[in-house]
Amino acid sequence: MRLDRFLSETTPLTRSLAKRALKNGEVTLNGDPIKQAATQIDTGNDEVLLNGERLTLVGLRYLMMHKPADVECTARRGLYPRVIDIIDVPKVERLQPVGRLDVDTTGLLLLTDDGQWSHRVTSPRHRCAKVYVAELADPMEDETAEWAVEQVAQGILLEGEETPTHPAILRFVTPKKAELTITEGRYHQVKRMFAALGNHVTALHRHSVGDVVLPDDLAPGEWRELTPEEIASF
Ligand code: URA
Numbered sequence: 001m002r003l004d005r006f007l008s009e010t011t012p013l014t015r016s017l018a019k020r021a022l023k024n025g026e027v028t029l030n031g032d033p034i035k036q037a038a039t040q041i042d043t044g045n046d047e048v049l050l051n052g053e054r055l056t057l058v059g060l061r062y063l064m065m066h067k068p069a070d071v072e073c074t075a076r077r078g079l080y081p082r083v084i085d086i087i088d089v090p091k092v093e094r095l096q097p098v099g100r101l102d103v104d105t106t107g108l109l110l111l112t113d114d115g116q117w118s119h120r121v122t123s124p125r126h127r128c129a130k131v132y133v134a135e136l137a138d139p140m141e142d143e144t145a146e147w148a149v150e151q152v153a154q155g156i157l158l159e160g161e162e163t164p165t166h167p168a169i170l171r172f173v174t175p176k177k178a179e180l181t182i183t184e185g186r187y188h189q190v191k192r193m194f195a196a197l198g199n200h201v202t203a204l205h206r207h208s209v210g211d212v213v214l215p216d217d218l219a220p221g222e223w224r225e226l227t228p229e230e231i232a233s234f
Contacts, residue, residue: 002039004038010055011050022035022036028049031047043057058091061095061112062114063095063226064108064212064224064225065108065221066106066108067206068220070104071085071221073109094113096113099121099209102204105205106205108206108207108214110212127166127183129181130182130208132180132181132204133177134201134204135201135203136175136201137200138198139175140199149171151196152193152197155167156196158186158192159192159196161186165184165189166184168180168182168183
């Protein structure tokens, strides 16, 4: 990798600021001062120091966050803080949410800069199960609840769509609280499924994605790296 690119990948410096740091003699390569931005370096073996500090490339990253309400999954700045605003890691803007949650939805959010892995998790072909807990405006009991469970198991035609949802699993915890397991990630899917059942979601929380479950000790706004087993589970 070119030295100026290596500097911009491993520090907050842009390519032009990296060139300036080189010119100013702030960089050493294997102990010797270096000024040529075009120098090719072996990122695995060469030792590059900026003002005496060793630089290393950030590898692919895999994180989980307990997304709080009123935080957005978008990349652009908007009305609310973004999830990447509350994660303190270098080059945080490279992390992409793996399937978005609405601004008012809480719970498990995965983030990565590995596009292929993200695709494996989100592609409907892979049928990765996501479990949501929804609080409902209106109680659903007895035959209504049974009917809803059946509808969800068969697939529901959402407003404005032409193909029904994949068969999903609905389980009522109480008449106003239900757990829904889906294997797709259509736009506002859970809220629209309950709307199609004549109800309204007043609060939504994602409990798990595939085998990865939100840990009880991860408070809203907290995040941690995924374990190698969690990464490999998709
Ligand atoms: N379905 C929704 O309606 N909202 C979410 O945030 C996630 C799934």
